[in-house]
Amino acid sequence: MATIQELARLVRELEDQLVVCMRCGMCQAVCPLYGETGREADVARGKLALLEGLSREMFRDPAGVSERLHRCLLCGSCAANCPSGVKVLDIFLKARAILAGYQGLSPVKKAVLRGMLGNPEIFDRVMEWGARFQKIFTRPANETLGTSCARFGASLLGNRHIKPLAPKPFHAELPSLDEAPGASGVKAAFFVGCLIDKIFPSVARASLKVLRHHGVGVYLPDNQACCGIPAASSGDLETFKKLVRHNLERFPVDRFDVLITSCATCTATIRKVWPVLFQEEGPEVLERVQALSEKAMDIHAFLVGRLGVAPDPVPPEKDALAVTYHDPCHLRKSLGVFAEPRRLLQASPSVRLVEMAQPDWCCGLGGSFSLEHYDLSAGIGRRKRDQVAAAGCRVVTTGCPACMIQLHDQLSQAGDTVTVRHAIEIYAENLNS
Amino acid sequence: MISKALIQEFQKVVGSDGVFADEADRAAYSYDAAVLEPVVPGLVVRPTTAEMLSRVVRLCNENRLPLTVRGAGTNLSGGTVPRPDGVVVLTNGLNRILEINTEDLYAVVEPGVITAKFAAAVEARGLFYPPDPGSQAVSTLGGNVAENAGGLRGLKYGVTRDYVMGLEFFDAEGNLVKTGARTVKCVTGYNLAALLVGSEGTLGVIHKIILKLIPAPQHRKSMVAVFDRVSGASETVAAIIANRIVPATLEFLDNFTIRAVEAYSKAGLPVEAAALLLIEVDGHPGQVEEEAAKVEAICRERGASSIQVARTAQERDKVWEARRAALSALAKLKPTVVLEDATVPRSRIPDMVAAVEEIARRHHLTIGTFGHAGDGNLHPTILTDRRDEKEWQRVERAIDEIFDRALAMGGTLSGEHGIGLAKASFMERETTRATLDYARRIKRALDPNNILNPGKIIGDA
Structure with missing residues (x-):
């Protein structure tokens, strides 16, 4: 096992990025976790100070720092609001990898990440069994939302209201496609993403319908892997790199013009995290990663920015269905995409967009954060639920399946009759097929 | 332990x-x-x-x-x-707004209330709490009182001190002390609130603050004036005041800051300009229009090469975007940012800007200067890397000289950032040995065990 001095040396490699923080504290204003707890170790400034402390060998035991470093949604609200431009997410992901290397992964994480997620075929198989047997362990919770909760007292689910696994994952419905570009002249690879594949296949269906409607040729390879974010955020670089390499094989860059995803988290991971965590690899693999990463695009941004989809010039009817829109952090804060999903909704005559207060306040899911800190995640989620409820719409839309899971849980727990849709589903329904 | x-x-x-x-x-x-x-x-x-x-x-x-x-x-x-x-x-567990009284124009708050949230709550009732320190999105009112925080509106509206009507605080033994009242007039006993404001936690622990509120101005108008010479900008500041106009804000950006902001935000700022003045007048619509026209004329008389008056709310936001971006734009250039706030009488601003430029040149340092020209409170911002020991020594010498020059011009060590630990050793330079002894005697009498934030302002009593 490495020594604490060795650990300090590794953390010092982040020094050039760490010193950029001037401790102004402005991250307190936007951090959803700090908003819940008011604890300085929960906000970026505090964590950056702890990492600096680690590099100066200020701590006898890094476990405390590691635990606090994992109390973070990785939503990027701090980075988007940082006056000095600290690359908070890059630092945190690298630091998590360094600490995981020092402390080792927990047995549970090891089993899940290396045993399952890292092997796409095994992962798919396990999830298919899960879909078949989930009804035994769960019972319906909310009819409008289609959520379930645990049937028995104590369960892995805790108090969660989950959106169950789809009876048939998207890849079983449509394993692969390789179409020629249509009228648009563009050929787009479609990266499905685990949550859309296994829980929200309707989003993938809607995405393909939209792409085809606009004359985009679709390249859909089979046997796609996870984008790697659960592994990266646990500091498991081994699994992360294995998944990225797998996807590099599945998506040869010369076969398509753009790589489209309908999952904000996948897009942000491919665009922002892949190149950063492959920096130390040889130039050859880094170049391949960069080439694919640069082609990745959010579906809303692609439709509006590249294909020129514009809002309907005729304002929506007063009796059009009121829908509100929640900004996924990985779209708005990581990629600067917030106008485009709204434009698509405005290009959908059946609905009219009603903004909620603070649409860009994080929903609180944060992937594995929610598994490890459900109470905190739910607390942040309740605030989002209140904002949705106050908007008074029957439908809340968003651009990320992870946010959809959290919205389902929180709205269902509150007994709301609000449905949760992906913005692309609304747009797809409005197209004449 | x-x-x-x-x-x-x-x-x-x-x-x-x-x-x-x-x-x-x-x-x-x-x-x-x-x-x-x-x-x-x-x-x-x-x-x-x-x-x-x-x-x-x-x-x-x-x-x-x-x-x-x-x-x-x-x-x-x-x-x-x-x-x-x-x-x-x-104090962030003590963050309740206890009362906003729209008839008697005051509010009662706990110390952990966030400044911007309070200002918004007050504004929602049609009233106005003017102090707006740069950190207002996160800073607390208790901290603002303890530091006597300022902000952009100091010239016309004053600073935190001018809004504290009363305080409840605990002495070093934890006993409750009450001072001031919810009334406009109050001469009941020593003005202890005045002693506590700006005392940086060394004399008592605040738990309740009564703050003065004022009616919100009905109308405001902002403009940007571009100058080829710094002296033109500062003469303009003096002439505006001499014409009996007190703008709500009167901000200054030097050439280095203008370039940094432009590189950062691409807002179309004139990168060749020696200085920018950002000016806002507020009040009754008629008076605002009249004053804005006068200010515009004064700017032209003093050699402004161009003036843009904001016609819409969006244009107004654009004017202030440049000012808001100043610190961010500078901070992105180097890892360490030392934000100074030595303050001079406003007529000495050209001298102070020249002095800072000369100090920067002599010590081979990068310093951008922006700030509150209307009240002489400039922020020379030193950009450096703390890890560079040699440069850091030059930074320390430069800070020392900035203080000396400001004091020589009849100015002060700190306009709004406080003394704390950073400037405690400079106190005697501005005041006298007796001043410090006097303050230390007060401290010893009120806090005999020296437990209240020891070492701040007056060193170790």
């Missing part, structure tokens, strides 16, 4: 949720926004009621534990850097 038994005593007072004893939690309260070495406190406690706060203070006093109150920890002078083995007392 603070003993286990003592930690349990604190837990009895504030509950186990309110006591942070872990190394990592304590380390997160070892710094503020000043460029100083971190100091890890022995314990951090978060009381949620006045009763708890009082008992925490008493417990510290009985055990001779140095106590540092912390709001958002955004001050720029080390006022919230604790003592090793000291106790940091957080």
